[in-house]
Amino acid sequence: MSDxxxxxxxxxxxxxxxxxxxxNSVLGGSGIYAxxxxxxxxxxxxxxxxxxxxxxxxxxxAMEARGVSMAHVAQVxxxxxxxxxxxxxxxxxxxxxxxxxxxxxxWQMQLSPELQQCTLAVATNVTPPLQxxxxxxxxxxxxxxxxxxxxxxxxxxDYTHKxxxxxxxxxxxxxxxxxxxxVDDSLAxxxxxxxxxxxxxxxxxxxxxxxxxxxxxxxxxxxxxxxAWPLVQATDPTGAGDSYMxxxxxxxxxxxxxxxxxxxxxxxxxxxxxxxxxxxxxxxGTVSLFALTRRQLAERIEQFRAMTCWE
Numbered sequence: 001m002s003d004x005x006x007x008x009x010x011x012x013x014x015x016x017x018x019x020x021x022x023x024n025s026v027l028g029g030s031g032i033y034a035x036x037x038x039x040x041x042x043x044x045x046x047x048x049x050x051x052x053x054x055x056x057x058x059x060x061x062a063m064e065a066r067g068v069s070m071a072h073v074a075q076v077x078x079x080x081x082x083x084x085x086x087x088x089x090x091x092x093x094x095x096x097x098x099x100x101x102x103x104x105x106x107w108q109m110q111l112s113p114e115l116q117q118c119t120l121a122v123a124t125n126v127t128p129p130l131q132x133x134x135x136x137x138x139x140x141x142x143x144x145x146x147x148x149x150x151x152x153x154x155x156x157x158d159y160t161h162k163x164x165x166x167x168x169x170x171x172x173x174x175x176x177x178x179x180x181x182x183v184d185d186s187l188a189x190x191x192x193x194x195x196x197x198x199x200x201x202x203x204x205x206x207x208x209x210x211x212x213x214x215x216x217x218x219x220x221x222x223x224x225x226x227x228a229w230p231l232v233q234a235t236d237p238t239g240a241g242d243s244y245m246x247x248x249x250x251x252x253x254x255x256x257x258x259x260x261x262x263x264x265x266x267x268x269x270x271x272x273x274x275x276x277x278x279x280x281x282x283x284x285g286t287v288s289l290f291a292l293t294r295r296q297l298a299e300r301i302e303q304f305r306a307m308t309c310w311e
Contacts, residue, residue, distance in 0.1 A: 142259030
C-alpha cells in the first residue's frame with residue numbers, strides 16, 4: 001500500500017517574462033507545480049494551501065481534472081499570492097519584479113486530523129517558519145522534505161538551520177547551498193548541509209543536472225550525480241525545482257519503506273524528478289505539466305535510462 005504524501009506550498013497567479021515571450025496571470029506557485037508533478041507518479045497525495053477570493057473557478061476545475069484535489073485548499077477573503085519574475089538570456093538567472101503576499105502572508109495553517117496522518121511531509125518553497133509549522137503538524141511522517149530559497153536562507157538564517165535539523169531531505173540549488181554553507185564549491189556545500197542534520201541532500205545544478213548526497217546511520221556518505229534531460233531550448237524554467245520535488249515525493253510514496261527508501265529507489269526517484277523538471281521548461285508556466293500524461297512520462301524515463309545508465 002502506498003504511503004500518503006502531503007504537499008504544502010504557495011498557490012499563485014504568476015506573470016512570467018523571458019526572452020521567449022511573456023505569460024500574464026497564469027496559475028503557478030510551488031504547491032501547484034509540486035502537486036501536478038506528484039500526480040504523474042502517485043494517486044496517494046494531498047495538496048494544502050490558501051487562495052484568495054479572486055482565485056478563479058477555472059483554475060480549481062483544471063487541477064481537479066488532472067487528479068489533484070483542491071478539497072484541502074482554503075479560500076479566504078483577500079488576494080491570492082502573486083509573483084512576477086523576469087529571466088535573463090541565461091535562464092539560470094532571474095529577477096523578482098514583484099511579489100504580492102496576499103492571503104498567504106497572514107494565513108494560519110491548521111491541518112485536519114486526516115492530513116496529520118500523512119507519512120511523507122513535503123514542504124515546498126515557502127518561508128522556513130511556515131515550513132516548520134507545517135512539519136510540526138505531521139507527527140506521523142516518517143520522511144520529511146523541504147525546499148529552500150536564497151533570500152530566505154539569508155533573512156531567516158536561524159529558522160533555516162532549525163529546519164535543516166528537522167528534515168530527512170533538503171533540496172537547494174548551487175547558489176543556495178553555497179550561501180548556506182559559506183563555501184564556493186557546490187560539492188563541499190553538499191557535505192556541509194549533511195552536517196546540518198538531513199540524511200539526504202539534493203543540490204540542483206540547473207542545466208547541469210543534480211547531485212544526491214546521503215549520510216547512512218554509520219556515517220558513510222554516498223553520492224549520485226544525475227545529468228539533466230537534454231533540452232534543445234528552454235522556454236521558461238519557472239517551477240522546475242518545485243516539480244522536481246513533487247515528482248520525487250510522488251515516487252517515494254511507493255517505496256518509502258518506513259522512512260528508509262533504498263539507495264536504488266532514491267536514485268530512480270531523482271532520475272524521474274529530473275525528467276519531469278525538464279518537461280516543465282518546454283513551455284510557459286504549468287502548460288507542460290497539464291499536458292504530460294503518465295504514459296508519456298514513462299516513455300521519457302525509459303529514454304533517459306538508455307541515455308544515462310542510472311540503473
